Amino acid sequence: DPKQGNILSFFKRK
């Protein structure tokens, strides 16, 4: 099954 991505791997902390 496809794995759920994590939002932190796309948008970095400021």
Place this chain on the structure above:
Amino acid sequence: MFELRLVQGSLLKRVIDAIKDLVNDANFDCSSTGFSLQAMDSSHVALVALLLRSEGFEHFRCDRTFSMGMSIANMAKMLKCASNDDIITIKADDGTDTVTFMFESPSQDKISDIEMKLMDIDSDHLGIPDAEYDAIVRMPSSEFSSICSSLSSIGDTVTITVSKQGVTFSTKGDIGSGNITCRQNSSTEKPEEATIIEMKEPVCLTFALKYITTFTKATSLSSQVTISLSSDMPVVVEYKIAEMGHVRYYLAPKIGE
């Protein structure tokens, strides 16, 4: 000193209803620009960004930029004390650990004063890059909500495919599979009923339906929803709030096999 007054109090109730199932606690950022929030769900799969611009309020005063940490569930409980046609005023003073909500009935014959404790919340802001999307779909928000709800009874994920044929929402589960295609329909006399698809590149992405369904709690905020998609990027599901701002949800896709 921070004070805002919103004649259409039901709007705040609907905004909080639209985020309370996704976010537990959040810092509301108060500045001269407006009242905003950025928060992730506890598993860091989705992010919600809310903006209510100061111009949209009947009165808006914010002497200095600061954040108010609030439990969204507690805020929803407090807002239950407000009727839908109440005028809502939110007040906070520098250095206090409480926020006051005042609910006034339109005829001014009932006034409720509610005080809620603020929280210290450790949260970072994420930098959301301005992106060009491969495809942008605008469609009636009620239609999108109904599609998500229908597919949820069949499967756990939704695959959104945008092609020349239109936008297809598909799912697969133990009992079978389903797909629903919406074609561009801009000829309708009512703009709120239009479906408009802007496609630069065909795109196909899979998402967890439980999150997308949570986003549709914002349906009452806007007659149209905008779904922006790019390959291997989080989807943006946006509900505009007339004259005030928006609620935007970002959801990381399911990746690989």
